[in-house]
Amino acid sequence: MNPIISAPELAAELAGPRPPVLLDVRYQLGGPPGRPAYEAGHIPGAVYVDLGSELAAAPGPGGRGGRHPLPDVAEFGAVMRRAGVSATSRVVAYDGGQGWAAARAWWLLRWAGHQDVRVLDGGLEAWRGELSTATPTPSVGDFTPRPGGLPLLDADGAAELARTGLLLDARAAERYRGDVEPIDPVAGHIPGAVSAPTMENVDGEGRFLPAEALAARFKDLGAADAPRVGVYCGSGVSAAQQIVALEIAGIEAALYAGSWSDWVSDSTRQVAKGPDRG
Incomplete structure (x- = not known):
């Protein structure tokens, strides 16, 4: 199914006989928490889900697992049930507009076995309906995670895929080249990876490009001929947006969930710099 839904389509479904469960996953790297923004106004019926504490676990010792490791499966299931997610629910996740955080929720649910999940294209900025300050109390859902619905990579798998398939680096090009590194302790990229910044997946309003344009983009990057494709970013969040695209x-x-922040937690792993794959 199409992994995205437009704002008009969402409005129609919310007014219909089977409205989707709405997850507000607003998050800004290095910015303020998303809950105050949620409390100030959200799509009516949306439940706030915190990316840092509910869609990720705490980093492991020495940064192992990256800055946003995958959450404990049982705890993630409990969070989704509290939000009202059942096995048969339609689910729509939205964020402030980048699509990164919403894609993280989409990817986790799909990986955990839920099939009917979509990202609001353009995020809250695309919504033209009323906003609410009421906190909903949905009925508890029955969703039980069954991991394996989407492919997942660890560091060894990412290194192997960079050699034998196509590993896309979803960070900004300057971080891929190693010109700058504003977050992680080491600059550069995984040897063999190809630069593919996420911002090139969307238009100026943050909406995903048409399928034909995205197919052409990824064909140019080598995805059409690669036996397997994987994606990483800094901590496994923006890479999920690339997987949606x-x-x-x-x-x-496949997603390398630990991404660059996990890769550089082990000083024995090689690092490449410059515009080439290395």
Whole structure:
């Protein structure tokens, strides 16, 4: 199914006989928490889900697992049930507009076995309806995670895929090249990875490009001919947006959830710099 939904389509579904469960996953790297923004106004019926504490676990010793490791499966299931998610629910996640945090929720639910999940295209900025300050109390859902619904990579798997398939680096090009590194302790990229910044998946309003344009983009990057495709970023969040874009283009991709922040937690792993794959 299409992994995204437009704001008009969402409005129609919310007014219909089977409204989706709405997850507000607003998050800004290095910015203020998303809950105050949620409390100031959200799409009516949306439940706030915190990316840092509910869609990620605490980093491991020495940064192992990256800055946003995958959450404990049982705890993630409990969070989704409290939000009202059941096995048969439609689910729509939205954020402030980048699509990164919403894609993280989409990816986790799909990986955990839920099939009917979509990202609001353009996020809250695309919504033209009323906003609410009421905190909903949904009925507890029955969703039980069954991991394995989407492919997942660890560091060794990412290194192998960079050699034998196509590993896309979803960070900004200057971080890929190693010109700057504002967050992680080491600059550069995984040897063999190809630069593919997430911002090139969307238009100026943060909406995903049409499927044909995304397919052409990823074909130019080598995805059409690669036996397997994987994606990483800094901590496994923006890479999920890239996986949504790849799915729109009809290409399955694996997520290196630990991403660059996990890769550089082990000083024995090689690092490449410059514009080439290395």
